[in-house]
Each structure stands twice: as C-alpha cells, then as structure tokens.
Amino acid sequence: MASTTLTSGTRLRGTVRVPGDKSISHRALLFGAIAEGETQIEGLLPAEDPLSTAACLRAMGVEVSAIEAGQPVLVRGVGLDGLQEPAQVLDCGNSGTTMRLMLGLLAGRSGRHFVLDGDSSLRRRPMARVAKPLGQMGASIHGRQDGNLAPLAIQGRQLQGAVIRTPVASAQVKSALLLAGLSAEGPTTVIEPALSRDHSERMLRAFGADLVSEPQASGGPRVLITPGARLQGQRVVVPGDISSAAFWLVAGLLVPGAELLLENVGLNPSRTGILEVLEAMGAPLEILNERLVAGEPVGDLRVSPAPLKAFSIGGELIPRLVDEIPILAVAALAAEGTSVIRDAEELRVKETDRLAVMARQLRAMGAELEETSDGLVIPGGQQLHGASVDSETDHRVAMSLAVAALVARGSTNIARAEAAAVSYPNFWDDLSRLQAG
Numbered sequence: 001m002a003s004t005t006l007t008s009g010t011r012l013r014g015t016v017r018v019p020g021d022k023s024i025s026h027r028a029l030l031f032g033a034i035a036e037g038e039t040q041i042e043g044l045l046p047a048e049d050p051l052s053t054a055a056c057l058r059a060m061g062v063e064v065s066a067i068e069a070g071q072p073v074l075v076r077g078v079g080l081d082g083l084q085e086p087a088q089v090l091d092c093g094n095s096g097t098t099m100r101l102m103l104g105l106l107a108g109r110s111g112r113h114f115v116l117d118g119d120s121s122l123r124r125r126p127m128a129r130v131a132k133p134l135g136q137m138g139a140s141i142h143g144r145q146d147g148n149l150a151p152l153a154i155q156g157r158q159l160q161g162a163v164i165r166t167p168v169a170s171a172q173v174k175s176a177l178l179l180a181g182l183s184a185e186g187p188t189t190v191i192e193p194a195l196s197r198d199h200s201e202r203m204l205r206a207f208g209a210d211l212v213s214e215p216q217a218s219g220g221p222r223v224l225i226t227p228g229a230r231l232q233g234q235r236v237v238v239p240g241d242i243s244s245a246a247f248w249l250v251a252g253l254l255v256p257g258a259e260l261l262l263e264n265v266g267l268n269p270s271r272t273g274i275l276e277v278l279e280a281m282g283a284p285l286e287i288l289n290e291r292l293v294a295g296e297p298v299g300d301l302r303v304s305p306a307p308l309k310a311f312s313i314g315g316e317l318i319p320r321l322v323d324e325i326p327i328l329a330v331a332a333l334a335a336e337g338t339s340v341i342r343d344a345e346e347l348r349v350k351e352t353d354r355l356a357v358m359a360r361q362l363r364a365m366g367a368e369l370e371e372t373s374d375g376l377v378i379p380g381g382q383q384l385h386g387a388s389v390d391s392e393t394d395h396r397v398a399m400s401l402a403v404a405a406l407v408a409r410g411s412t413n414i415a416r417a418e419a420a421a422v423s424y425p426n427f428w429d430d431l432s433r434l435q436a437g
C-alpha cells in the first residue's frame with residue numbers, strides 16, 4: 001500500500017482488539033533468548049519491529065518459531081552467554097528498541113564481534129546515549145560520529161558494573177544498561193531523571209533476575225541489578241499496546257456518533273499518561289474489566305465523543321506518554337482553548353522528528369500551530385480540511401494523520417501509509433471495519 005485515501009463523515013463503531021504491546025514483545029523475545037529453557041509468548045505483536053528483533057536473534061543461533069497473528073511464539077533459550085557470533089550484519093530495520101537493547105546485550109558477550117545496522121531512519125538516530133554509558137562499563141562500540149550512528153561495531157568484552165545516571169528518561173537506555181548489568185562484574189545501578197516505562201524491570205524479575213527498583217524522593221527510581229542469577233524461560237502474555245489504542249481513543253472522542261470498545265489494553269502506570277491527559281480534557285473514558293495479566297495491569301476501554309478542553313503537559317509526564325504526542329496534537333486541534341506541549345525534545349530523535357513532521361503535515365490540512373524547540377503550541381477549535389499528506393515513513397504519524405482525516409472536511413490522501421505496519425499491521429483493516437460498523 002503506497003497511499004490511502006480517507007473521507008470524513010463516516011461512522012466509527014465497534015470493538016477493536018489492539019495488537020500486542022511493542023515494548024513488551026521485544027523484551028519477551030530478547031529475555032526468552034538469553035534464558036534457559038523455553039519461553040512461550042502469547043499475543044506477541046506480529047509487526048515489523050519485533051520481527052527485526054526475532055531476525056537478529058535467529059542470526060545468533062536462537063530458535064524462534066514463526067511469528068503469525070494469533071499463534072503463540074516459542075523461543076528456545078540459549079542462556080546468557082549462548083548467543084553465537086553472527087556471520088552477517090544484524091539488521092534492526094526501523095527499530096530503535098532492537099538496536100539499543102541489542103547494544104546492551106551484546107557489549108558483554110566476550111570474544112565475539114557484532115555489527116548492528118538499520119534503515120535510513122535508524123542510521124540517523126542517536127546511539128551514544130547507550131554506547132557512552134556502556135563505555136563506562138568497559139564496552140567497545142564503534143561507529144560514525146564517535147560511536148553515535150549506525151552501522152555500529154561491537155567487540156564483546158567482560159563488562160564492569162557501574163552506577164549510571166542517565167541524562168534522558170529513556171526505557172531503551174535503561175533496558176540496555178540492565179541487560180549489560182546481567183553479566184557484568186559486580187552490580188549495576190541505573191538512575192533516570194524521571195520514570196520511563198518499566199516493562200524490563202517487571203519482566204527481568206519474572207525471569208528470575210536479581211533486580212530491585214527503589215523509588216526516589218524525586219526523579220525516576222534507582223534500579224539495581226546484581227549479576228549471577230540464572231534466567232528461566234517463562235510463559236509471557238503480552239497485553240494490547242496502549243500506544244496503538246491511543247489512535248482509537250482520540251478517534252472515538254472526535255468522530256461524531258463514534259462508539260468504540262478497545263479490548264485488552266495494557267494499563268501499566270508508566271504508560272497511562274495519555275489516559276490522564278484525555279480525562280483532564282473531559283473525555284468520558286470508561287475502564288472496564290481491570291485485571292492483572294502476567295504481571296501487567298490490563299483493561300478494556302470504552303470511548304464516545306465529548307467536548308474537550310485544552311491541555312498543558314511537560315516534565316515527568318512526558319516519558320509516560322512519549323509515543324502519544326502526535327495523536328494528542330490531533331486531539332488538541334479540536335479542543336476548546338490552546339494546548340501546550342513542553343519538554344518533548346525527545347520527539348525530535350524518534351523514527352522522524354515528530355514535532356516538525358506533525359506540524360508540517362497538520363498545516364497541510366489547514367491547521368495553525370506553533371512548533372517550539374521542545375514542543376508544540378496548538379490553538380483549539382480548528383476545522384481541518386482534506387489534503388495530500390505524508391507519513392514521512394513514521395508509523396505513528398501515519399495513524400495520527402488517519403484520525404485527523406476522519407474529522408477533516410473532504411478527503412485526505414496519506415502517502416506512505418504502509419508505515420503503520422511497523423507497530424500496527426492491521427490498522428487500515430481495523431479502520432475499514434469500524435467505518436462499516
């Protein structure tokens with residue numbers, strides 16, 4: 001699919017079972033690979049990003065069964081030090097999580113050499129945020145810009161535990177350091193400026209790692225990992241991805257007459273910033289059937305349209321909704337009052353510069369908004385018009401523009417709409433089904 005055309009004025013009704021959480025899917029594959037015994041994963045996201053992680057693991061001798069929607073995935077663990085030196089470059093595709101977590105995992109594989117590469121977007125994304133602190137632990141990582149840009153060469157070495165204060169609240173950085181800490185000499189402590197998603201901590205503990213997370217008076221918790229514990233294969237049930245549900249939440253609030261039920265959505269508190277903002281905007285969200293599935297809180301979400309108030313967000317909330325800012329920008333255009341997003345400079349180093357891309361694409365639909373160095377200022381009450389827009393290869397931009405198109409006057413053509421498959425392979429099918437609903 002090169003492009004897709006959407007027209008406003010359609011219905012939007014029905015039930016969606018959003019695909020598996022992308023962050024948890026990567027971790028289940030990776031931790032399963034380095035555990036002993038078999039890991040069975042249910043609900044794994046069968047999308048391009050987790051497929052990249054699986055392909056890298058297979059290239060290092062790990063058996064991972066076929067990844068198909070609705071089928072459990074089996075990973076035959078090789079143990080922490082069982083990954084083989086790959087004969088080929090490890091292709092991380094578009095996936096920052098794959099590359100950053102692999103850096104942490106592979107830096108400590110003594111005596112083996114690895115090369116990590118990715119697509120043109122990933123080759124532009126900063127890796128020094130992982131390579132530098134890994135360097136403090138003794139890692140050898142080389143690439144363009146002094147080890148900042150892929151392709152990256154890793155010479156595996158025995159690492160030393162360290163106390164590391166990360167400058168950005170990033171779960172990818174934290175997870176890479178915890179993976180390195182698993183086989184370092186001595187314990188490793190990671191302290192972040194604010195809490196980022198904690199799926200690694202939860203799942204590593206479930207696999208048997210010696211990991212303690214202590215909340216601090218301010219900033220993120222202090223996460224201490226002590227090497228020596230043996231990881232054991234587990235059964236992992238992956239909840240639906242709240243970052244994918246977010247597109248339907250906003251669509252359900254904005255499209256007149258919409259009625260949506262989103263089933264099996266992960267509600268980990270380090271990810272639910274979007275719900276807090278939508279509720280503060282006046283969204284009538286109902287959380288039903290709340291339960292705990294394999295250590296992660298899960299629920300169903302019901303949403304229908306309502307008048308919305310503007311929001312102002314920044315600070316420690318940002319890491320808890322970092323992937324939802326593009327779709328929040330769409331919600332802001334329909335709200336009453338001016339919304340402000342601050343402290344979101346991280347968006348500039350995602351799959352695209354999401355602040356610039358969202359501003360550019362929404363302007364093409366008639367929106368007036370201001371792009372600041374670390375966010376957006378978005379006056380509400382704006383009626384968009386249909387236009388030719390472009391995902392610029394970014395999955396979350398593609399899906400945010402789809403929601404904008406549903407409330408624009410006239411029809412909108414979204415170029416490079418296939419980008420959605422990076423995290424949500426059935427997005428366009430789900431949309432057609434809900435429009436027919």
Ligand code: S3P
Pocket residue numbers: 022023024026097169170171172173175196197322323346
């Ligand atoms: C992710 C962490 C976030 C997020 C990304 C997935 C993860 O990135 O944007 O989509 O799985 O750890 P950062 O950790 O760089 O903020």
